[in-house]
Amino acid sequence: MISLHGKQIETKMKFRWALMNKNTNYSDSVHQGDIVETNITNDPKAIIEAYELGKLQSSDKKIKSNRSRKAKQAIRKTVIENHNLREKKRKNENRFWSTVTIISLATLIVLLGQEYSGLFDSESNNSQDTVVFSSTADNPDPLSEECVDHSGLGRHDHSNLEIYINGELRAIPANLGINTDVCNQDGGNMHTVHTHDASGRLHIETAANVDMPLGVFFDIWGAHFNETGIFDYRVSNTHELIMTVDGITNYDFDDYLLIDGKEIVIIFQAKT
Numbered sequence: 025m026i027s028l029h030g031k032q033i034e035t036k037m038k039f040r041w042a043l044m045n046k047n048t049n050y051s052d053s054v055h056q057g058d059i060v061e062t063n064i065t066n067d068p069k070a071i072i073e074a075y076e077l078g079k080l081q082s083s084d085k086k087i088k089s090n091r092s093r094k095a096k097q098a099i100r101k102t103v104i105e106n107h108n109l110r111e112k113k114r115k116n117e118n119r120f121w122s123t124v125t126i127i128s129l130a131t132l133i134v135l136l137g138q139e140y141s142g143l144f145d146s147e148s149n150n151s152q153d154t155v156v157f158s159s160t161a162d163n164p165d166p167l168s169e170e171c172v173d174h175s176g177l178g179r180h181d182h183s184n185l186e187i188y189i190n191g192e193l194r195a196i197p198a199n200l201g202i203n204t205d206v207c208n209q210d211g212g213n214m215h216t217v218h219t220h221d222a223s224g225r226l227h228i229e230t231a232a233n234v235d236m237p238l239g240v241f242f243d244i245w246g247a248h249f250n251e252t253g254i255f256d257y258r259v260s261n262t263h264e265l266i267m268t269v270d271g272i273t274n275y276d277f278d279d280y281l282l283i284d285g286k287e288i289v290i291i292f293q294a295k296t
Contacts, residue, residue, distance in 0.1 A: 157256055159248035160239060160278060167236065168243035170216050171207035178232040181284030185224045188291045189257060198222040201244045217241040228282050238288065239278030250278045257292045266291040
């Protein structure tokens, strides 16, 4: 029996090739041995083993080929999956940074709006861009259009008023509410709330003893005043309006009823 190791394996492969060659005529075992270049006895078992060995090697090659093809397919699949993962990650990153950019811009716009809202001074008329606010004086209280003189009064008392805008004392004009377009007749040239000097002393004079809201004085002045602001200054996220009466915070603002001898302070300022 022929050994299946070393050179004898190569010999059996040559023999198998010779067996499959239809043009070769084998007359005896010696002739067969000469073709395969080895000492092959006329042993059918040896011939079959050589043939089967060739089949096994051919099968091994097919298996290896199939494995190689499957390995290549697996590698190609892995490459495609990795590529898709990278693309998905890149798109997610782009979406994330787009969202961050939009949120940042929106936040910046809001902050800028808060920073510059409510900071318009009616005296800044040199600017070409003038912001016009609605005013409480556009719808005046009827008491602001009543005219009186110093005779036959049902009420005559006084309150003191100070106004601060961003830390600066705002002057209250002298003779405000005297000899106006509405009240300019002899015996009736004064509005129900008026001043005689620039000290901030308010004179409340009425024909009947009636309650007098602080807002009436601002209507006569032609200036805005309520909880939303004073003059052309408006309450915002950055600025506030505070009113005190005898040092105590009061939230009535224009609806506050004037009382004799009270000290009223109105403050518009940045929030602290």
